[in-house]
Amino acid sequence: MVMQFLLRLFYDFLSFLFERLLFVSRFMVLCMVFLLFFFVSGIELEAESFTTGRIVSYVSLVDFPETVNAFGGDTGSPAGDGNLFDRFRLIGLTKESIIVKSLKNQNVKGLVELSATLSNNLLLDIPRAYVKVRFPSFRLLIGKAHVSWGEGFMFNSGDVIFGGNRGSAVISCYSSSSSMTDNGGFSIGALSGENGSFISTTWLGDLYIPFGRFSYAEFVIFPYLFLSSLNGDSFDSIESVTFPTLKTTSLGMRIVSKLWKTKIEAGGLWKDNNLLPYISLQGHLFVNWSLSCSTRVDFEPILNPPDAFDDFNDFLADSVFPDIKENLSLSGAIYGGENVTPFPWLPIGISYRLESLIFPFLGWNEREDATRGLNPGYALFMYGDASLSFDSSLTWFLRGIVSPIDFSGSFYTGTRWSMYQGFSMIFGLSFQGGDSNDVWGWDRFGDFALLVGCEFKF
Amino acid sequence: MKDIVRSVSIFYLFFSLLVGGWGDSAGRVRMTADEILKRMEENNVYKSSEIDGAFIITDRFGFRKKTFKLYSKGEDKVLIVFTNPEDEGQKILRIEGEIYLYFPGAEEIIHLQGSALRDSMLGSDFSYEDMTGEKEFRTLYDVLFVGEENVKGKECYRLHLTAKTGSAVYPVEELWISKQTFSLIRGRYYALSGRPLKELEVKEIKKIEGKFIPVHLIMRDLLKKDSKTELIIDRININIPVDEKLFSLEELSW
Numbered sequence: 001m002v003m004q005f006l007l008r009l010f011y012d013f014l015s016f017l018f019e020r021l022l023f024v025s026r027f028m029v030l031c032m033v034f035l036l037f038f039f040v041s042g043i044e045l046e047a048e049s050f051t052t053g054r055i056v057s058y059v060s061l062v063d064f065p066e067t068v069n070a071f072g073g074d075t076g077s078p079a080g081d082g083n084l085f086d087r088f089r090l091i092g093l094t095k096e097s098i099i100v101k102s103l104k105n106q107n108v109k110g111l112v113e114l115s116a117t118l119s120n121n122l123l124l125d126i127p128r129a130y131v132k133v134r135f136p137s138f139r140l141l142i143g144k145a146h147v148s149w150g151e152g153f154m155f156n157s158g159d160v161i162f163g164g165n166r167g168s169a170v171i172s173c174y175s176s177s178s179s180m181t182d183n184g185g186f187s188i189g190a191l192s193g194e195n196g197s198f199i200s201t202t203w204l205g206d207l208y209i210p211f212g213r214f215s216y217a218e219f220v221i222f223p224y225l226f227l228s229s230l231n232g233d234s235f236d237s238i239e240s241v242t243f244p245t246l247k248t249t250s251l252g253m254r255i256v257s258k259l260w261k262t263k264i265e266a267g268g269l270w271k272d273n274n275l276l277p278y279i280s281l282q283g284h285l286f287v288n289w290s291l292s293c294s295t296r297v298d299f300e301p302i303l304n305p306p307d308a309f310d311d312f313n314d315f316l317a318d319s320v321f322p323d324i325k326e327n328l329s330l331s332g333a334i335y336g337g338e339n340v341t342p343f344p345w346l347p348i349g350i351s352y353r354l355e356s357l358i359f360p361f362l363g364w365n366e367r368e369d370a371t372r373g374l375n376p377g378y379a380l381f382m383y384g385d386a387s388l389s390f391d392s393s394l395t396w397f398l399r400g401i402v403s404p405i406d407f408s409g410s411f412y413t414g415t416r417w418s419m420y421q422g423f424s425m426i427f428g429l430s431f432q433g434g435d436s437n438d439v440w441g442w443d444r445f446g447d448f449a450l451l452v453g454c455e456f457k458f
Numbered sequence: 459m460k461d462i463v464r465s466v467s468i469f470y471l472f473f474s475l476l477v478g479g480w481g482d483s484a485g486r487v488r489m490t491a492d493e494i495l496k497r498m499e500e501n502n503v504y505k506s507s508e509i510d511g512a513f514i515i516t517d518r519f520g521f522r523k524k525t526f527k528l529y530s531k532g533e534d535k536v537l538i539v540f541t542n543p544e545d546e547g548q549k550i551l552r553i554e555g556e557i558y559l560y561f562p563g564a565e566e567i568i569h570l571q572g573s574a575l576r577d578s579m580l581g582s583d584f585s586y587e588d589m590t591g592e593k594e595f596r597t598l599y600d601v602l603f604v605g606e607e608n609v610k611g612k613e614c615y616r617l618h619l620t621a622k623t624g625s626a627v628y629p630v631e632e633l634w635i636s637k638q639t640f641s642l643i644r645g646r647y648y649a650l651s652g653r654p655l656k657e658l659e660v661k662e663i664k665k666i667e668g669k670f671i672p673v674h675l676i677m678r679d680l681l682k683k684d685s686k687t688e689l690i691i692d693r694i695n696i697n698i699p700v701d702e703k704l705f706s707l708e709e710l711s712w
Binding site for chain 2: 050051052072100109134139145146147148164173206210213214256259261263282283284288330337338339341347351389391419420421422430457458
């Protein structure tokens with residue numbers, strides 16, 4: 001009874017808080033109560049669920065050289081006239097995430113992750129919420145989750161689900177807290193996306209069939225998400241929603257195996273009458289390496305060919321091959337870690353990752369008519385990431401993404417100091433270099449930023 | 459006949475010096491270095507094991523504790539699952555001489571080969587190789603008997619190991635092995651140049667199913683100042699049924 005009363009009290013309080021003050025939907029409030037229930041019940045059911053939290057807070061000093069913001073809109077601020085007090089702004093943000101995992105059942109797993117970005121307003125999200133079930137010969141996942149296809153951190157041509165070029169993101173210490181949360185003190189972690197950067201999730205159904213220790217097949221299906229089409233929060237209006245036909249449902253499959261010491265992965269995604277096939281390889285030759293390749297085959301002209309054409313080969317050459325060439329992309333990476341001792345008193349652990357992304361049939365020359373901040377279809381991008389660990393708690397890192405064709409780039413360097421268990425301080429500096437019509441440049445929002453922040457995992 | 463006896467004696471002396479099997483002052487024939495190492499390996503190698511343990515990493519700023527569960531089968535299959543809140547769900551799978559890391563936040567598997575295996579594991583003084591590899595010393599190293607020493611009240615054999623191949627974790631090792639239990643008491647690990655890299659000290663040993671197993675160890679990375687990592691085993695079961703499926707990519711990403 002007491003528990004019920006407390007829950008009711010919390011529900012009412014949260015409802016009032018969120019509905020009146022923060023204008024979030026009832027759905028989100030229910031999610032909060034749901035998670036709160038996990039927290040409260042977790043005291044008694046400790047063995048059945050596991051809860052972790054993460055808070056990242058930071059303050060950034062960001063350069064606003066013009067009256068436009070990062071999205072091209074007017075900030076209402078005066079243009080920078082060289083006076084530092086006019087040009088720079090101090091901004092702050094806190095990001096929280098709570099993950100609740102089930103523990104008890106070895107064959108069923110559930111996970112709910114709630115994340116919030118808090119400033120003078122609140123942005124709530126549920127990046128992950130899924131159930132996994134394991135049967136003797138296969139397993140199923142249903143819900144909102146991340147699936148990792150292909151190989152690569154910043155550039156991954158094999159990631160046909162979420163897109164292989166994450167380089168459109170500016171690497172900075174103001175745009176998202178994830179960019180700054182490098183895995184200091186755990187250098188191998190920096191080789192993965194463990195820091196939360198660039199991890200996209202979506203609603204999906206996933207069938208995983210293992211065959212052997214290193215081999216498996218995976219089938220995914222992406223259902224139509226209709227909640228946003230409803231009129232208000234009520235399901236009463238579901239009849240008015242125009243659902244797409246099954247023909248346009250996205251689905252994909254891949255097969256992963258190992259030949260000698262090389263991981264081989266091949267598969268494809270069917271989406272909007274397009275087939276996106278890919279292949280990825282990962283192995284070791286002096287260093288760890290990976291290669292991925294993908295393209296897009298537009299089946300629309302094949303499924304709906306014109307009534308008459310002179311030559312089928314010409315038809316393919318005119319209607320299908322250009323799309324394949326234009327979307328052909330290759331990504332490659334080398335990565336690893338080394339321990340070096342440049343001086344007897346200075347042992348350093350180095351981890352590094354170098355990646356490149358090539359669109360061989362796109363532009364290899366700089367375009368003068370390019371729009372600043374947008375990729376005008378250049379053929380080559382490069383990414384580098386290095387971190388030096390001076391001991392178990394202090395790491396210096398440098399990340400950079402470069403467009404060699406227009407000689408522009410975005411860089412982020414900083415120090416992560418893991419002072420106490422789960423707690424780290426981060427000091428960062430980011431800057432861009434390039435001309436006014438380049439992909440990255442000096443003359444735009446956040447071309448220079450300084451950051452001081454902290455992260456606590458518990 | 460005299461010549462034959464002399465030849466045999468010289469051969470025996472030479473061989474004894476090589477493998478450390480000459481007699482002591484009391485006339486007892488000591489074990490060879492190879493036999494000592496074999497007895498130590500018998501303590502180290504089990505059909506399978508399930509361990510609950512913790513690392514306590516200490517540096518100049520204080521200490522951090524990381525808890526884990528470890529499953530092993532045979533000599534080359536190890537799975538470590540971290541259970542402390544900061545690293546919860548991170549997994550390390552060692553199989554067929556390769557290491558796979560699973561990061562639950564990214565839901566991604568990283569495949570590591572080569573020198574990255576010698577990188578520090580979660581910022582500790584242990585490397586991935588230290589935790590998951592190298593139980594077959596005799597196949598990886600040439601061994602020499604150095605002598606007998608008393609290490610913190612324990613009578614020990616001191617052995618000098620030199621790597622036969624580049625696949626060994628350390629080019630040179632020195633091991634102090636208890637004469638009584640044939641368990642490792644102290645280890646010192648060197649670079650090819652002879653520079654000491656790490657030092658292992660065993661603080662506590664327990665007898666479990668006839669094997670003497672270290673349950674409290676301290677590893678010091680000698681290149682780091684004021685740094686050490688304690689490995690404490692809270693619970694260990696050996697030679698129990700462990701599902702073969704644990705050592706697969708399917709389990710790693712589960």
